[in-house]
Amino acid sequence: MSRIGKKPIEIAKGITVTKTGNEIKVKGPKGELSSKFHPKIGIEIKDSEILVKRPDDSKENRALHGLTRALIQNMITGVTKQYKKTLDIVGVGYRVELKGKNLLFNIGYSHPIYFMPPDEITFETPTQTQIIVTGIDKQLVGLIASKIRTIRKPEPYKGKGIKYSDEQIQRKAGKTAGK
Numbered sequence: 037m038s039r040i041g042k043k044p045i046e047i048a049k050g051i052t053v054t055k056t057g058n059e060i061k062v063k064g065p066k067g068e069l070s071s072k073f074h075p076k077i078g079i080e081i082k083d084s085e086i087l088v089k090r091p092d093d094s095k096e097n098r099a100l101h102g103l104t105r106a107l108i109q110n111m112i113t114g115v116t117k118q119y120k121k122t123l124d125i126v127g128v129g130y131r132v133e134l135k136g137k138n139l140l141f142n143i144g145y146s147h148p149i150y151f152m153p154p155d156e157i158t159f160e161t162p163t164q165t166q167i168i169v170t171g172i173d174k175q176l177v178g179l180i181a182s183k184i185r186t187i188r189k190p191e192p193y194k195g196k197g198i199k200y201s202d203e204q205i206q207r208k209a210g211k212t213a214g215k
Contacts, residue, residue: 041101045086045109048116053081060108064115067156067172071111077104114172121181123167127196130188131164139167143188143198151187153180166201 047053051064060079061070073079077100078089086108090101113119125132125143133140139159141149153159153169157180160168167184171177181200190197192208199205 039102041088041090041105043105045088045105045112047081047084047086047112051112051115053086053112055079055081060111062108062111062115064112066115066118069111069115069172071107073104073107074100077101079104079108110174114174118170118172119174119177121169121177122201123169123181123184123198124201125165125167125198126190127194130196132161132167133164134159134161139184141187144196145188149187151184167198 051062053063054061058075058077058079059070059072061068076091076097078091080087080089088101088105088108090097127144130143132142135150137153137159139151139153139161141151143149154176156173156176157169157171160170162168169177169181169184171180185198185200188197190199190203190205192206193210195205195207
């Protein structure tokens, strides 16, 4: 039995969860999320908790059991407190600026780069070399953060580029001096 799938999901006060067919809608103080799940997995809403059940112990159902429970938990966490990813920009002259909702990057290319987020995502730039991506959908926050990182991935010699704040860059030794 899945250890993650067995645990009931607590519904905090101020959150409403509705189920129609195999779709779950979660509404909270930060916003509203909805997602469709596999029809084989049973989802029961009882009082202030959600139980996820599977029909049998086949490999597919075991995998879907834990996944469904984790996704519902992420939806509930997202509408109560937002998800946040922090990115750092490393390099001389590399900087980012917030223009309205969009980001303007100056990171060593011959032209500035504009990045426009979806409506559900907000950006903060506490300094010129730091970006904070926030939103209620965990998958979308991670996707947008990874798209920003691909604009200029960190290189292994000097570590210049855009990296996650908790990421460790594997450094390589440069060329050796003359013999």
